[in-house]
Amino acid sequence: MNKLGIPGQIVPLAIIGVVVIAAFIAARMLFVPDTFGEYGHYRASAVEEIASQEIVYAGHEACNDCHDDIFETKQESKHRDVSCEACHGPAADHIEAPDEFTPTAPRGRGYCPLCHGYNPSRPSGFPQILPKTHNPGKACMTCHDPHSPVLPHAPEDCSACHRDIANVKQVSHHATLSCRTCHDVPDEHLIQPKFVRAEKPANRERCGQCHDRDSDSPREIPRINIETHGERNLCWECHYPHYPEVGK
Numbered sequence: 001m002n003k004l005g006i007p008g009q010i011v012p013l014a015i016i017g018v019v020v021i022a023a024f025i026a027a028r029m030l031f032v033p034d035t036f037g038e039y040g041h042y043r044a045s046a047v048e049e050i051a052s053q054e055i056v057y058a059g060h061e062a063c064n065d066c067h068d069d070i071f072e073t074k075q076e077s078k079h080r081d082v083s084c085e086a087c088h089g090p091a092a093d094h095i096e097a098p099d100e101f102t103p104t105a106p107r108g109r110g111y112c113p114l115c116h117g118y119n120p121s122r123p124s125g126f127p128q129i130l131p132k133t134h135n136p137g138k139a140c141m142t143c144h145d146p147h148s149p150v151l152p153h154a155p156e157d158c159s160a161c162h163r164d165i166a167n168v169k170q171v172s173h174h175a176t177l178s179c180r181t182c183h184d185v186p187d188e189h190l191i192q193p194k195f196v197r198a199e200k201p202a203n204r205e206r207c208g209q210c211h212d213r214d215s216d217s218p219r220e221i222p223r224i225n226i227e228t229h230g231e232r233n234l235c236w237e238c239h240y241p242h243y244p245e246v247g248k
């Protein structure tokens with residue numbers, strides 16, 4: 001207690017409190033921009049600043065006016081959803097003055113792999129290559145028309161589009177199994193995968209053909225009794241089929 005009857009520790013605490021509040025108010029006045037909070041939790045003048053930026057993209061419809069042949073080819077192709085300017089760069093200047101500004105074309109081998117280089121986070125089924133081993137030394141355009149990328153022939157291997165799964169399987173107990181052991185795949189799936197579906201195993205017997213104790217598969221394959229082993233579930237509710245493991 002001091003002379004005023006206030007506990008001693010209150011005074012320094014009150015001083016710290018006042019300093020903190022003063023610092024907060026000062027910081028708000030100094031650092032928070034004037035238009036902050038006008039519309040929401042952001043700087044209102046940012047809207048005008050962004051709107052006043054020069055437009056550098058023309059939008060892909062604009063290309064149709066003069067390059068309708070390429071435009072139509074692309075619309076019919078697997079690149080229909082890839083905008084012209086995704087490859088040719090911003091082209092607003094070009095449509096204003098086609099002879100003065102010509103867009104560049106990505107002719108080197110480095111560009112296409114930005115989308116097609118193997119990356120495990122891409123969805124399974126997206127066409128991917130390993131740029132180092134996929135026909136090295138030649139420009140992609142020697143074999144693929146960028147405006148209509150038809151494959152010269154159907155991929156021989158499922159890994160062309162399912163490399164993620166193929167990579168996992170390769171180091172698993174199922175490494176020696178062909179994908180088609182478990183999947184019925186029409187050949188058309190390799191060309192039009194979104195229209196012609198591959199099938200997934202439908203029942204436990206698909207696995208039982210090798211693993212059931214009564215099956216006549218090679219002896220080194222581990223056996224279970226298909227009648228009693230995990231009988232209430234599908235096998236792949238407990239074992240990942242592309243990398244089966246046995247819980248210990």
Ligand code: HEC
Nearest residue numbers: 058062063065066084085088091095098099102103104105
């Ligand atoms: C007003 C007509 C016009 C429009 C619209 C237009 N172009 Fe062009 N483009 C041309 C002409 C003309 C040339 C040939 C110029 C030259 O050879 O000097 C050309 C050439 C090109 C080239 C070739 C460059 C090269 O390396 O040979 C590309 C790529 C191109 N345009 C892309 C586009 C894209 C992408 C769009 C849409 C954003 C577009 N153009 C819209 C008229 C147009």
Ligand code: HEC
Nearest residue numbers: 063067070071074079082083084087105106107141146147
């Ligand atoms: C996937 C990337 C990609 C897309 C999408 C793309 N282009 Fe191209 N384009 C290229 C490449 C690469 C070349 C160079 C081809 C070569 O040299 O053989 C090229 C060449 C061109 C040329 C030069 C003339 C020719 O036919 O070789 C024009 C014009 C052109 N593109 C316009 C367009 C237009 C218009 C669109 C949209 C409708 C478009 N491109 C979409 C990659 C693309």
Ligand code: HEC
Nearest residue numbers: 078079082086111112115126127140141144146149150151
């Ligand atoms: C912005 C991303 C993007 C870029 C860049 C790109 N592509 Fe594609 N490509 C796609 C998409 C999307 C598909 C369609 C995939 C699908 O059908 O699932 C595709 C499909 C393909 C296919 C498969 C066709 C088939 O029948 O299965 C080939 C080959 C291809 N592109 C080659 C190229 C080449 C060569 C370049 C460079 C000139 C290129 N791509 C650049 C996005 C891209």
Ligand code: HEC
Nearest residue numbers: 109112113116127128135138139140143151152154155160
């Ligand atoms: C010498 C010709 C040739 C060159 C060069 C070439 N490809 Fe291919 N590409 C093919 C053939 C043939 C296929 C089809 C089947 C296969 O072998 O997998 C294919 C398939 C593809 C596929 C589908 C996935 C696959 O593996 O089947 C993509 C994506 C692709 N190529 C992109 C590219 C890109 C990107 C480049 C440049 C870095 C390129 N290609 C260079 C011939 C070529």
Ligand code: HEC
Nearest residue numbers: 125126155157158160161179183185190193194198199200
């Ligand atoms: C050209 C690329 C490509 C090739 C080659 C390819 N697939 Fe596919 N696959 C896809 C795409 C894309 C999907 C996704 C289709 C969808 O979801 O619409 C898919 C889906 C699947 C599915 C899932 C079907 C479902 O109902 O969920 C299986 C299973 C499959 N593929 C197996 C295979 C097997 C096995 C091979 C080799 C014999 C193969 N695929 C070759 C592109 C391909």
Ligand code: HEC
Nearest residue numbers: 124158162165166169174177178179181182200201236241
């Ligand atoms: C031992 C049998 C077996 C083998 C071998 C096998 N699969 Fe599968 N696969 C399955 C089963 C079972 C499912 C369904 C899993 C589920 O629904 O949870 C499946 C699901 C899939 C799917 C759809 C779901 C996903 O994981 O994306 C694709 C795509 C696929 N397999 C592709 C392949 C490819 C490509 C190969 C060869 C590299 C292959 N499979 C080898 C049994 C197998």
Ligand code: HEC
Nearest residue numbers: 173174181206207210220221222235236239241244245246
């Ligand atoms: C064509 C025969 C064949 C089919 C069909 C098959 N497998 Fe296998 N499976 C094998 C072989 C071969 C091994 C490896 C034996 C070894 O490692 O020596 C194996 C191993 C296993 C293992 C043991 C892994 C470990 O850690 O020891 C499990 C679990 C398994 N498979 C589950 C399945 C499931 C689930 C299916 C159905 C989706 C299936 N298998 C379909 C041949 C098959």
Ligand code: HEC
Nearest residue numbers: 204207208211222223224226229230233234235238246247
């Ligand atoms: C409810 C979960 C579950 C289901 C469903 C299931 N398993 Fe298993 N599986 C296990 C467990 C846990 C083990 C390890 C312990 C054991 O041997 O019982 C195992 C072990 C195995 C083994 C190794 C046996 C050995 O002696 O090494 C094989 C092969 C196998 N399962 C195949 C299958 C097949 C094929 C199916 C479908 C017909 C299936 N499993 C369904 C949970 C399951």
